[in-house]
Amino acid sequence: MSGQFAERIAAAVLEKFADYRTRFQNITAVAQLRFEKADWHAIQQAGxxxxxLYEDNLQEAASGIVEQLGEVVYDARLWHDAKRCYALKIQQRNDPELAETFYNSIYLKVFRHHELDDALMFIRSAYEGKPINSGEQFCRLYSTQQGLVALLGKLLDDYAFNIPWENRRRDIRNLARHARKHIPFVDIAREEVTVEVMRSVFFRNKGAYIVGRINYASGAMPFILPVLHNGAGAVYVDTLILEENDVSVIFSFTRSYFMVDVNVPSEFIGFLHTLIPMKSRAELYSSIGFYKQGKAEFYRSFLDHLAMSDDQFVIAPGIKGMVMTVFTLPSFPVVFKLIKDRFSSSKNVTRATVKEKYQLVKRHDRAGRMADTQEFANFLFPRSRFTQELIDELQKVAASSVEIEGDLVTIRHLWAERRMTPLNIYIDRALANDDEPDLFHVINEFGKAIKQLAAANIFAGDMLFKNFGVTRHGRVVFYDYDEIMYLTECNFRRIPEAMYPEQEMSGEPWYSVGANDVFPEEFSILTACNAKVRRIFNELHGDLLEAAFWQRMQQQVRNGEIVDVFPYRQIKRFARAGASQGREFN
Structure with missing residues (x-):
């Protein structure tokens, strides 16, 4: 009887996984049509x-299995056999690692994240380090044998859309000129260069991205060719991205997930990893929409890192938050965040509200300015790796979420997020080093981050420097979500004039303040810390202190306008004579 039940579990899980993959691919397959129709709202909705989709299918599958089998489903021994049956069933699939992760998700849903056992689930994958070689040609190969211009012309023809190129000749000229200027170490005229281009085009927001690798005698380099819609039924090549750091930013953890056709995920990720080896496999899986697989890959890499390191978890540097407590392992580029038991009286949020805010960020366009996170339940840590200071802090501020038993620390709910340098610490260092160019850059980045979030209909709420981080690429990213809200839900107001001096001197406002009222003039407190900081901010982004700016942004969002926020700098873009470059905040 046990074998029969195990077979039913395995079959039910696989059936629901196959349905998930089909529906996932169906949503993805329409990406090019949405792009060609310039249906930007449909793109966001599809994302x-x-x-x-994952959580919906997961819940249906788990509920169905429990309903079919009843109480016997909670017999852990049954899942040992179910795992074995399932492993046999997925051997011939081209996405077995995704299938394992889906099984894990259902197992954890049934057992409410309690019985973590590799004998019952796939904590370690049978396919780790074994990418599937499908034998398919998932790249097109080009050569400069007939000349660079001929190569570029063939490439644009092969990647033609169902709408015309705005000016194919101009795009080829721009690309050839840029390649000759920015690949000086390759003598394109004399040395044969080959170019591998992934057949699948990557779609995200208002862009389409052609991704590949340039191979030459002494090495290789990645490239990305962004293609944009001109709003009048044609497309054009916007630039050519060649530097590995710039390619990495396009695949950043601060961006929405790509829509891209992927037949064999491990093979696809393997090629991407050769282009940008600084990106982990976890980040790459997430970047193309397999965020649950990204979570699984992250957890495995975390286990491997623990086994190879000996440093201790510590309280994360920076000003302590009023809602979250944060800790990190110095040798691992991630922070772990959990909700405190009690919040500051100034915080009008609940635990449920905080979780909702993080889910909002997961589903929303992050515009390159909000960090993606991985959410975990009952996350296990070795007690020996925690400093006593950290243990004391966790028991003091988040005791309900922390269980210490024997050699283990269990945290019932947390988020993992890429570690960044807190903006307040970064600014303090720039001031201490009298590095005005760096200070100018990071304050400019801070203002642009706020504006780009506003363009994406996000109001950050608490915009203190401590709630932003600086990435290794020097980009400023928002990461404290407990007060974010949709821009259109805010009521931006000017502070009314006081009727007499005593009102201004009062500790209480002399005007009514509604729940969602925001007074941008008060943002001046953000830069009150230093005269240099204030001068630079007011020079570059003083409009953020005016209610009129925010009201214009609200109107823009309500009108359905989606502002261009590109994952590369304005200076990188090719010139288009007589064409508007569009409104953007890069």
């Missing part, structure tokens, strides 16, 4: 729907 959110695809994220929801």
């Amino acid at each position: 959110a729907a695809r994220i929801d």
